[in-house]
Amino acid sequence: MRKFRTVIIGMGRMGKTRYVAMKKHGHFEITGLCDNDISQLGEYDINKYEDWKCSIDQERPEIVVVCTVNAVIPQVVCYALEKGCHVFAEKPPGKTLEDALTMKKAFLKHKNQILKFGFNHRYHYSVIEAKSLIDSGFLGKVVNIRGVYGKAGNLQKSEWRNDIEIAGGGILLDQGIHMLDLLRYFVGDFKFVKGFTEKLVWKEAAGEDTAFITLKTDSGKVATLHSSAIQWKHKFDMDITCTNGYIALNGLLTSTKSYGEERITYYRKDLEQKSGKLGNPTEYTMCFDEDSSWDFEIEEFYKAIKGEKPIMNGTIEDAVAVMELIDKVYGNKL
Numbered sequence: 001m002r003k004f005r006t007v008i009i010g011m012g013r014m015g016k017t018r019y020v021a022m023k024k025h026g027h028f029e030i031t032g033l034c035d036n037d038i039s040q041l042g043e044y045d046i047n048k049y050e051d052w053k054c055s056i057d058q059e060r061p062e063i064v065v066v067c068t069v070n071a072v073i074p075q076v077v078c079y080a081l082e083k084g085c086h087v088f089a090e091k092p093p094g095k096t097l098e099d100a101l102t103m104k105k106a107f108l109k110h111k112n113q114i115l116k117f118g119f120n121h122r123y124h125y126s127v128i129e130a131k132s133l134i135d136s137g138f139l140g141k142v143v144n145i146r147g148v149y150g151k152a153g154n155l156q157k158s159e160w161r162n163d164i165e166i167a168g169g170g171i172l173l174d175q176g177i178h179m180l181d182l183l184r185y186f187v188g189d190f191k192f193v194k195g196f197t198e199k200l201v202w203k204e205a206a207g208e209d210t211a212f213i214t215l216k217t218d219s220g221k222v223a224t225l226h227s228s229a230i231q232w233k234h235k236f237d238m239d240i241t242c243t244n245g246y247i248a249l250n251g252l253l254t255s256t257k258s259y260g261e262e263r264i265t266y267y268r269k270d271l272e273q274k275s276g277k278l279g280n281p282t283e284y285t286m287c288f289d290e291d292s293s294w295d296f297e298i299e300e301f302y303k304a305i306k307g308e309k310p311i312m313n314g315t316i317e318d319a320v321a322v323m324e325l326i327d328k329v330y331g332n333k334l
């Protein structure tokens with residue numbers, strides 16, 4: 001069985017998650033691990049590196065997985081591409097739109113290699129179901145989406161997310177980016193974007209604790225996003241209105257289960273009251289108690305490397321498009 005020689009750079013929470021998914025997949029031979037905090041590598045019996053360049057130069061891997069903090073992602077991605085590697089990199093694609101464009105430029109010089117970004121939410125079961133319901137046309141066409149993604153953030157000094165030099169932004173760039181990506185996934189590119197970020201509670205924080213955004217596609221589909229680090233409780237909700245029905249996504253299955261049970265509910269409009277209940281059509285709900293998102297995501301990366309299927313999710317175009325939206329919102333602070 002052919003296995004691809006792989007190095008994972010950045011072995012914090014995500015590096016460990018990707019390690020487990022790639023081991024489980026079985027077609028990746030993880031030959032080296034790198035973290036500038038060597039204590040993160042203690043439990044592994046694999047070549048260990050503190051310096052990411054060294055890990056690529058010495059291991060000469062076929063694949064580099066980049067799970068460092070945001071500020072480091074673009075340099076590692078560009079270097080790994082230059083060295084002929086296929087690259088899987090975490091979101092966000094750098095701190096700024098410029099970072100994403102730099103990676104695009106590097107990728108265009110190495111188009112026969114694979115580059116994929118970890119817009120992981122596309123692989124959650126509720127999202128997969130919503131996408132196939134939308135694409136089937138069963139509920140008509142999407143006309144608007146309302147998304148809320150919030151968490152109980154913190155101001156801890158030890159957390160790199162609270163250091164603007166490393167993170168590049170606040171809650172929108174860190175978490176809201178996932179929902180922005182889903183909004184694009186469900187309705188396509190947005191031509192108009194209006195929004196702003198605020199420090200509503202944490203005035204002394206490095207980045208925003210809140211973002212409100214309104215978006216519109218060329219064909220008139222409208223979406224809104226409320227991204228919040230001051231929800232005080234973890235929350236993931238999306239309401240999708242279609243011409244003939246509705247879809248709700250509530251909760252998101254994560255390892256901590258703090259976003260609640262993952263559910264999709266849908267109904268078709270029932271204006272003739274076939275259900276006998278005005279304004280209360282029959283609803284169908286599916287609940288999921290398993291998160292296979294990491295496995296599905298790695299499988300897509302693997303198939304692309306094998307040349308079986310191109311990358312459909314987390315492409316460099318997705319990365320640049322979502323960073324363009326964020327760039328516009330960040331440029332419009334009230």
Ligand SMILES: NC(=O)c1ccc[n+]([C@@H]2O[C@H](COP(=O)([O-])OP(=O)(O)OC[C@H]3O[C@@H](n4cnc5c(N)ncnc54)[C@H](O)[C@@H]3O)[C@@H](O)[C@H]2O)c1
Nearest residue numbers: 010011012013014035036037067068069070090091118120
């Ligand atoms: N796809 C997702 O759903 C998802 C979820 C959470 C985080 N992320 C992203 O994954 C990345 C990592 O987040 P995390 O939660 O794992 O953070 P983390 O702090 O747990 O891990 C980051 C690791 O990178 C290491 N690191 C930092 N600079 C380095 C360098 N120069 N060389 C080598 N290693 C370095 C740190 O020591 C740390 O161990 C971030 O970009 C984050 O936005 C993605």
